Amino acid sequence: xxxxxxxxxxxxxxxxxxxxxxxxxxxxxxxxxxxxxxxxxxxxxxxxxxxxxxxxxxxxxxxxxxxxxxxxxxxxxxxxxxxxxxxxxxxxxxxxxxxxxxxxxxxxxxxxxxxxxxxxxxxxxxxxxxxxxxxxxxxxxxxxxxxxxxxxxxxxxxxxxxxxxxxxxxxxxxxxxxxxxxxxxxxxxxxxxxxxxxxxxxxxxxxxxxxxxxxxxxxxxxxxxxxxxxxxxxxxxxxxxxxxxxxxxxxxxxxxxxxxxxxxxxxxxxxxxxxxxxxxxxxxxxxxxxxxxxxxxxxxxxxxxxxxxxxxxxxxxxxxxxxxxxxxxxxxxxxxxxxxxxxxxxxxxxxxxxxxxxxxxxxxxxxxxxxxxxxxxxxxxxxxxxxxxxxxxxxxxxxxxxxx
Amino acid sequence: xxxxxxxxxxxxxxxxxxxxxxxxxxxxxxxxxxxxxxxxxxxxxxxxxxxxxxxxxxxxxxxxxxxxxxxxxxxxxxxxxxxxxxxxxxxxxxxxxxxxxxxxxxxxxxxxxxxxxxxxxxxxxxxxxxxxxxxxxxxxxxxxxxxxxxxxxxxxxxxxxxxxxxxxxxxxxxxxxxxxxxxxxxxxxxxxxxxxxxxxxxxxxxxxxxxxxxxxxxxxxxxxxxxxxxxxxxxxxxxxxxxxxxxxxxxxxxxxxxxxxxxxxxxxxxxxxxxxxxxxxxxxxxxxxxxxxxxxxxxxxxxxxxxxxxxxxxxxxxxxxxxxxxxxxxxxxxxxxxxxxxxxxxxxxxxxxxxxxxxxxxxxxxxxxxxxxxxxxxxxxxxxxxxxxxxxxxxxxxxxxxxx
Numbered sequence: 001x002x003x004x005x006x007x008x009x010x011x012x013x014x015x016x017x018x019x020x021x022x023x024x025x026x027x028x029x030x031x032x033x034x035x036x037x038x039x040x041x042x043x044x045x046x047x048x049x050x051x052x053x054x055x056x057x058x059x060x061x062x063x064x065x066x067x068x069x070x071x072x073x074x075x076x077x078x079x080x081x082x083x084x085x086x087x088x089x090x091x092x093x094x095x096x097x098x099x100x101x102x103x104x105x106x107x108x109x110x111x112x113x114x115x116x117x118x119x120x121x122x123x124x125x126x127x128x129x130x131x132x133x134x135x136x137x138x139x140x141x142x143x144x145x146x147x148x149x150x151x152x153x154x155x156x157x158x159x160x161x162x163x164x165x166x167x168x169x170x171x172x173x174x175x176x177x178x179x180x181x182x183x184x185x186x187x188x189x190x191x192x193x194x195x196x197x198x199x200x201x202x203x204x205x206x207x208x209x210x211x212x213x214x215x216x217x218x219x220x221x222x223x224x225x226x227x228x229x230x231x232x233x234x235x236x237x238x239x240x241x242x243x244x245x246x247x248x249x250x251x252x253x254x255x256x257x258x259x260x261x262x263x264x265x266x267x268x269x270x271x272x273x274x275x276x277x278x279x280x281x282x283x284x285x286x287x288x289x290x291x292x293x294x295x296x297x298x299x300x301x302x303x304x305x306x307x308x309x310x311x312x313x314x315x316x317x318x319x320x321x322x323x324x325x326x327x328x329x330x331x332x333x334x335x336x337x338x339x340x341x342x343x344x345x346x347x348x349x350x351x352x353x354x355x356x357x358x359x360x361x362x363x364x365x366x367x368x369x370x371x372x373x374x375x376x377x378x379x380x381x382x383x384x385x386x387x388x389x390x391x392x393x394x395x396x397x398x399x400x401x402x403x404x
Numbered sequence: 405x406x407x408x409x410x411x412x413x414x415x416x417x418x419x420x421x422x423x424x425x426x427x428x429x430x431x432x433x434x435x436x437x438x439x440x441x442x443x444x445x446x447x448x449x450x451x452x453x454x455x456x457x458x459x460x461x462x463x464x465x466x467x468x469x470x471x472x473x474x475x476x477x478x479x480x481x482x483x484x485x486x487x488x489x490x491x492x493x494x495x496x497x498x499x500x501x502x503x504x505x506x507x508x509x510x511x512x513x514x515x516x517x518x519x520x521x522x523x524x525x526x527x528x529x530x531x532x533x534x535x536x537x538x539x540x541x542x543x544x545x546x547x548x549x550x551x552x553x554x555x556x557x558x559x560x561x562x563x564x565x566x567x568x569x570x571x572x573x574x575x576x577x578x579x580x581x582x583x584x585x586x587x588x589x590x591x592x593x594x595x596x597x598x599x600x601x602x603x604x605x606x607x608x609x610x611x612x613x614x615x616x617x618x619x620x621x622x623x624x625x626x627x628x629x630x631x632x633x634x635x636x637x638x639x640x641x642x643x644x645x646x647x648x649x650x651x652x653x654x655x656x657x658x659x660x661x662x663x664x665x666x667x668x669x670x671x672x673x674x675x676x677x678x679x680x681x682x683x684x685x686x687x688x689x690x691x692x693x694x695x696x697x698x699x700x701x702x703x704x705x706x707x708x709x710x711x712x713x714x715x716x717x718x719x720x721x722x723x724x725x726x727x728x729x730x731x732x733x734x735x736x737x738x739x740x741x742x743x744x745x746x747x748x749x750x751x752x753x754x755x756x757x758x759x760x761x762x763x764x765x766x767x768x769x770x771x772x773x774x775x776x777x778x779x780x781x782x783x784x785x786x787x788x789x790x791x792x793x794x795x796x797x798x799x800x801x802x803x804x805x806x807x808x
Contacts, residue, residue: 005524048473073660120408287511
C-alpha cells in the first residue's frame with residue numbers, strides 16, 4: 001500500500017491567496033453592485049511593453065518555419081539570454097557571473113520552491129518573519145520544518161528571524177546558527193530594503209558558519225536608493241555562500257508570461273561538492289526548459305527600447321506606491337516600504353488583527369489587501385498593499401480609505 | 405554547516421543525452437565534412453502548425469493591451485484549456501474527467517519528475533527496464549532508489565520489470581509488490597504499446613495491493629491500432645489507482661514550446677487522503693502556471709483545423725517510422741515498435757553492446773541513435789531510433805545503414 005508524504009498534511013489550511021480569493025468572491029456575490037479594488041495579490045496590471053511584444057511575435061514566426069523552428073532548449077536556457085543577463089544585470093554592476101552560473105527557469109516561485117531539494121532534509125532553516133510563504137511551505141513539504149503549531153503559527157524546527165519596525169524590517173543575526181538562510185530584498189511582504197553594509201554582515205556570517213543564503217531579489221528593479229545592493233554579489237565573498245533568484249515577473253510584467261533565473265556560482269561548494277552541479281542536475285532531470293518564445297521575449301527586455309519601456313512601467317507602479325504612502329500617512333496610518341519595492345506595509349489601526357482589518361477594509365472600502373499574519377506571526381497587526389493597481393484605482397482606494 | 409542532498413551524489417555519470425551530445429560534438433569537430441543525421445533524441449523537427457501559430461500571435465496581441473492582458477494564471481491552468489481537454493481527450497472516449505482533475509503544466513518531464521514528491525520516501529518503486537531515466541533519477545534524488553551498483557546498472561531498492569522481446573515489451577506483474585508503479589505506453593524507449601486487456605490486469609493488480617500507477621501517455625497521439633487504450637481511464641477501476649501524464653510535445657510539436665497536463669482523479673485516495681489535493685498543493689506552492697500565450701496555443705490544437713494539421717504531422721513522422729522499420733528489416737535487423745509510437749527499437753548486430761553499436765553507427769554511417777543500455781540493463785543489446793527526423797534524412801540514414 002502506497003504511503004503518502006505525510007509532511008503535506010502538516011501544512012495549515014490553504015495557500016494565503018486562495019483564502020483571499022474565496023473571501024473576495026463571496027463578498028462580490030453578495031454585493032454585485034460594489035466595485036472592488038484589489039491591491040492584494042502582487043500581480044501586475046500593465047500590458048507587456050511593445051519591445052517584448054515585437055520579440056514574442058518574432059519568435060512565434062520563427063516557430064512557424066522549419067528552418068528557424070526550435071525544439072528542446074538547452075538545459076540551462078538559451079545562451080543569447082544568459083549572456084545578456086550576465087552582461088546587463090551583473091557586469092554593468094562590476095560583478096562577474098559566468099553564463100553557466102545562470103539557470104533560466106519558468107519563475108522565481110518555482111526556483112525558490114525547488115532549490116531546497118539539493119540540500120539534505122535535516123538542515124536547519126532560517127526564515128524572516130513575516131515571510132513569502134513558499135520558502136516555509138516547500139521546506140515543510142520536504143520535512144525540514146518539523147510540526148506546525150496553530151497556536152503560535154510556527155513550525156517547530158524553523159528558525160524565525162523577526163522583521164519589525166524595531167529593526168527596520170531587516171533581520172538580526174539569529175542566536176542559533178542556521179544552515180540555510182532565506183533572505184528576500186527588496187522584501188516581500190514588508191517592502192523594505194537592506195543596505196549593502198547590513199547584507200555584507202549576512203554574507204560574512206554565512207561564510208563563517210558554512211551556511212548558504214537563498215537570496216530572492218525578485219524586486220530588484222524597484223530599488224531607487226543608492227546604498228541598496230542590486231545583487232548580493234556586490235558583497236564581498238557572496239559567491240562562496242549565496243544563491244540568487246531573480247525574476248522577470250515584476251521587472252517586466254511577466255507574471256503571466258513566466259520567466260526567471262537563478263544564479264549558482266561555481267565557487268559555492270559544501271562538503272567538496274559544487275552546488276552549481278547539483279542544481280544543474282536537478283534542472284536537467286526534472287525540468288525541460290522555458291519556452292523559446294518566452295526566452296526571446298525576455299531578451300528583448302534588455303534592448304535599449306525594452307529597458308526604457310520597462311523602466312517607465314516601474315515608474316508608473318512606484319508612483320502608485322507614493323500615492324499609497326502619502327494617502328495612508330495623511331489618513332493617520334503608520335506606513336513602511338514602498339520606496340525600493342512595490343509593496344507598502346502598514347500597521348493595522350485600533351489593535352485590529354490583520355484579518356479583522358482585511359474584512360473591515362473589504363466591507364467598508366471595498367478594497368482588498370493582504371493580511372500581514374498570512375506571512376508569519378510577526379506579520380500580525382500589519383497589512384500589505386501593492387502598487388500594481390492602476391493609478392486611477394489606487395487613487396480611488398486611498399480616497400475611500402481616507403473617508404473611513 | 406549546510407549538508408547537501410547526498411542522494412544526488414549517488415546518480416551515475418551525466419544524463420544520457422548529454423553524453424550523446426558530447427560524443428557527437430567531438431566526432432563533428434574531428435570530421436567537419438561529414439553530414440551527421442540524428443535519429444537520437446526524441447525531439448520534433450516540423451514547425452508548429454498554422455492554427456497554433458495563429459493562436460500564439462493572437463495571445464501575444466492580447467498581452468499587449470491592458471484590457472486583455474493576463475497576469476498570474478489560475479493554479480491548475482486556464483479553464484478554457486482544461487475544459488477542452490476534458491471534452492476532446494476524455495469525453496469523446498467515454499471517459500468522464502472533471503476539469504479540477506486536470507493540472508496544466510510546463511511539461512511531462514517536469515510532472516513525471518515531480519509527482520513522486522507527494523509520496524513518502526520509503527515507498528517501493530517499480531519501473532520498467534528499459535525505462536525513461538527521469539522516473540528513476542527523480543526517485544533516486546529523493547532517496548527512494550537506494551544505492552546504485554555500477555556493475556549491474558541497478559539501484560538497490562527499485563523493483564525492475566524487464567521488458568524484452570519475450571514479453572512483447574509489456575512487463576509482467578512483479579513478484580514483489582510495489583507501492584508506486586511507473587508505466588509508459590506507448591513506450592519510450594521500446595516503441596511498444598500495451599493492449600487494453602493487459603493494462604486492465606495492471607489496474608486490477610494495483611487496486612488489489614493499494615499501489616498507484618504513474619501512467620505516462622506522452623505518445624498517445626501515435627496509436628494506430630484498435631485494441632490499444634488511449635488513456636488508462638478506459639480501464640475499469642483506473643480512477644482509484646492511476647495518475648495519467650500527457651504532453652503536447654509529441655502530439656503537436658511543443659518540445660520547445662512546453663505544455664503538458666496531468667490527471668489526478670478525485671476518487672484516488674490513499675490513507676483517507678485525496679492525491680488530487682496533494683498534487684494541487686504541490687502545484688500551488690512550487691509552480692506558478694504555464695504562460696497564457698502557450699496555453700492559448702495549446703487550446704488551438706483542439707480546433708478542427710488544429711486537429712487536422714497536427715494529425716498530418718503525426719502521419720509524417722509515422723511514415724518515417726515505417727521507412728525505418730522497412731529499411732532495418734531489409735538490412736537484416738530485428739526491429740520492434742514504430743507502429744503505435746514514434747520510436748523504433750532494434751537489436752544490435754553481432755553481439756555488439758549498445759554503446760559499441762552507437763560508435764559503430766556514428767563512425768561508419770554518421771547516424772546518431774540512442775544506446776538501449778542508457779535506458780536500463782535490459783536495454784543492453786538494443787538501440788533506439790526515432791521517427792522525428794525529416795523524411796529525406798530518414799531515407800538517407802536507412803540507405804547508409806543498408807550499405808554497412
